[in-house]
Each structure stands twice: as structure tokens, then as C-alpha cells.
Amino acid sequence: MRRRVKEELVAGLYVDDLIVTGTRAEDIDSFKREMTARFRMSNLGTLSYYLSIEVRQGKEALTLAETDEGQYHGEGRCTLYRSIVDGLRYLVHMRPDIAFVGDYVSRFMEDPREDHWAAVKRLLRYVKGTVNQGIVSPKTVGSGL
Structure with missing residues (x-):
């Protein structure tokens, strides 16, 4: 301040x-x-x-x-967009391959346009098609606790 x-x-x-x-x-x-x-x-x-x-x-x-995220308050598309993008923000921590696009679409939370929706839909289709992928690291020798 x-x-x-x-x-x-x-x-x-x-x-x-x-x-x-x-x-x-x-x-x-x-x-x-x-x-x-x-x-x-x-x-x-x-x-x-x-x-x-x-x-x-x-x-x-x-x-x-x-606001109640379950209700639309006359701006249903914006609320739905925010909800989806918020979920993608958490997914980015486990899926660094979507970090760039996740960051990009989160910039338009206030007023998503059709091309932003298209990017989110494309990203969701990509995630669905690669659901079994994750962070891959070299195998190490160790023991579980």
C-alpha cells in the first residue's frame, strides 16, 4: 500500500x-x-x-x-470457463506438458472469447487422450518407507 x-x-x-x-x-x-x-x-x-x-x-x-460456482448468475459461460481452467491449474502440477497452455487460457478468466474456449476444449481433448502419461524420471535404486 x-x-x-x-x-x-x-x-x-x-x-x-x-x-x-x-x-x-x-x-x-x-x-x-x-x-x-x-x-x-x-x-x-x-x-x-x-x-x-x-x-x-x-x-x-x-x-x-x-458467488456460488454452482450457479451461473447470468454469466454461465464465464463461470463454467473459470471452473474448468481452475481444475486445469491443479493438473499442471502433475502434467508439465500442459503448463504453457494452462497458463495462457487462465489469462482470460474475466472475459473468455470463442477462441479461448476452443483452446480449452482442445486442451481437454489432449488430456483425455494422454490420461496415462505423467512425469517420467529415471529409475533409481532405493527403498520405500
């Missing part, structure tokens, strides 16, 4: 998701430029969903509502 007289900038980071808010748009833009210069980042625009919290931004108020 950065704080000056009557000015604040707050950044929230969870794994690979970053949100930035503040009292001045110029400070937010400056912070984004700094982070983009140091890290590979993509700007997903106005916040509408973060850590299972739906964010609705209006002129007079900001509304936060915890």
Missing part, C-alpha cells in the same frame, strides 16, 4: 492475480506501468470477478458478492 496525504494505492496479490485500486487514476496507471516493466503481465480491464467474489462497479457504489 502506498499512502500520501489523502491519496492511497492498494494492490492485492493472490498467486498470479493482482488487483489495484486507489484514489487517483494516475497513480493506478503509474503502478501498472511499473509492474509491467518488471513482470510479464496482462491488463484484464475493469475488475468484475476476483477469488470467487463478483464485483459490480457503478457510479455511486461498488458491490461485492460472493
